[in-house]
Amino acid sequence: MAPRHQAPKGTFDILPADEAARALVAEHSARLLDAAGFGRIETPAFEDTELFTRGVGESTDIVSKEMFSFSDRADRPLTLRPEGTAPICRAYVEHGMHKDPQPVKLWYAGPFFRAENPQKGRYRQFNQVGAEAIGTDSPLADAELIVLLDEFLRGLGILQLELRLSSLGSPTTRAAYREELRDYLREHEGELSSEVRSRIDSNPLRAFDSDHEGTRAVVASAPTLLERLEGEDAEHFAAVRRLLDAAGVPYRLDPALVRGLDYYTRTVFEFTCDSLGAQSGVGGGGRYDGLVEMLGGPPTPAIGWAAGVERILLAMAETPPWARPEVFVVCGDGDAAFDLTLELRRHRISAQFDLAGRAFKGQMKQADRSGARFAVILELDGSAKLREMESGDQREVDPAELPAVVIAAREA
Ligand code: AMP
Numbered sequence: 001m002a003p004r005h006q007a008p009k010g011t012f013d014i015l016p017a018d019e020a021a022r023a024l025v026a027e028h029s030a031r032l033l034d035a036a037g038f039g040r041i042e043t044p045a046f047e048d049t050e051l052f053t054r055g056v057g058e059s060t061d062i063v064s065k066e067m068f069s070f071s072d073r074a075d076r077p078l079t080l081r082p083e084g085t086a087p088i089c090r091a092y093v094e095h096g097m098h099k100d101p102q103p104v105k106l107w108y109a110g111p112f113f114r115a116e117n118p119q120k121g122r123y124r125q126f127n128q129v130g131a132e133a134i135g136t137d138s139p140l141a142d143a144e145l146i147v148l149l150d151e152f153l154r155g156l157g158i159l160q161l162e163l164r165l166s167s168l169g170s171p172t173t174r175a176a177y178r179e180e181l182r183d184y185l186r187e188h189e190g191e192l193s194s195e196v197r198s199r200i201d202s203n204p205l206r207a208f209d210s211d212h213e214g215t216r217a218v219v220a221s222a223p224t225l226l227e228r229l230e231g232e233d234a235e236h237f238a239a240v241r242r243l244l245d246a247a248g249v250p251y252r253l254d255p256a257l258v259r260g261l262d263y264y265t266r267t268v269f270e271f272t273c274d275s276l277g278a279q280s281g282v283g284g285g286g287r288y289d290g291l292v293e294m295l296g297g298p299p300t301p302a303i304g305w306a307a308g309v310e311r312i313l314l315a316m317a318e319t320p321p322w323a324r325p326e327v328f329v330v331c332g333d334g335d336a337a338f339d340l341t342l343e344l345r346r347h348r349i350s351a352q353f354d355l356a357g358r359a360f361k362g363q364m365k366q367a368d369r370s371g372a373r374f375a376v377i378l379e380l381d382g383s384a385k386l387r388e389m390e391s392g393d394q395r396e397v398d399p400a401e402l403p404a405v406v407i408a409a410r411e412a
Pocket of ligand 1 (some may be wrong): 083116121122123125127281283306307310
């Protein structure tokens with residue numbers, strides 16, 4: 001018998017049964033990004049290797065360890081694209097898009113390739129959906145893109161998300177900070193992992209990414225770049241934060257947020273989903289104000305993000321859109337149940353209410369069947385109770401405080 005072949009390590013077949021969920025993600029991407037004024041762009045699956053060594057950076061993991069590079073028959077060095085931003089900036093310059101009205105807003109979807117050690121959520125060929133706004137330095141663009149990614153993920157039913165946010169400042173602030181960090185790391189060289197030690201010169205920020213215990217202890221007291229932001233960088237970051245607050249998108253400041261690409265400046269962000277385990281990053285991005293110029297174009301500030309389709313599918317499987325609601329609102333007055341349900345949803349609490357005109361008992365049964373963790377029982381006299389469905393524990397709560405009460409109870 002001839003030997004059987006298998007898909008190469010870290011790759012997988014997408015069978016007919018898998019297509020429906022992928023089609024959902026694809027349609028959702030197109031609907032959301034088209035409506036926000038992003039035009040779809042498709043670039044080749046491989047590029048000149050130099051695009052990535054220059055654009056992404058020689059000392060990054062992606063370039064130094066993870067590229068699938070090869071030569072064509074005329075010995076030209078080529079690489080299967082490990083990421084989408086450098087190719088899009090290449091296309092922006094090549095097609096003279098800097099002469100179009102700015103910013104140029106583009107989105108893409110397709111396969112990317114990294115020679116990583118495969119595990120759940122980490123593959124050698126994977127799919128990304130991404131969006132870029134090229135030709136704007138406004139913090140409004142940062143906020144617009146972050147809010148879009150939040151909407152994109154939540155719209156697919158991924159609810160347990162955390163947004164981590166930071167700023168890397170400008171290249172000069174970053175250079176000064178790198179020096180300061182190098183000095184600090186050298187003082188603690190003996191406590192660092194050998195990998196971090198060998199990169200103190202080339203990429204000291206990498207120390208923040210380490211899971212080596214000694215290194216983590218050292219970086220816990222290291223100076224942070226966020227503390228060193230000044231002037232326009234600090235103003236830009238404050239504006240982004242203000243806009244996110246106004247949009248009601250919660251975030252956690254994470255001065256240790258290091259993204260694996262060299263081109264980032266100022267704002268960087270990442271959405272993680274706890275239910276994914278070790279590979280929890282579902283999507284992230286940041287500003288790359290120097291990249292277009294580095295690739296031969298005019299000075300052009302820009303910002304973008306990419307989200308991983310396979311991680312999204314894994315997260316959706318954990319919390320499918322038809323999953324149980326967190327709260328079922330039980331109330332004899334349909335209008336009041338409607339108002340409260342919408343109010344809870346505005347606070348990102350998944351909530352349902354009776355649409356079939358059931359009496360109180362029937363609604364309680366429905367609450368039970370829905371699998372909701374809590375029922376809110378809203379009495380006609382305006383008082384309210386929060387009931388934990390599993391234990392049956394029930395307590396009086398102030399109806400005006402309900403969203404906050406549910407959020408607190410969720411974490412209790
Ligand atoms: P990055 O360009 O590394 O920021 O990646 C953007 C997103 O793509 C990540 O948040 C992941 O969701 C996804 N991703 C990155 N690398 C892989 C991989 N090797 N396998 C699957 N998904 C990935």
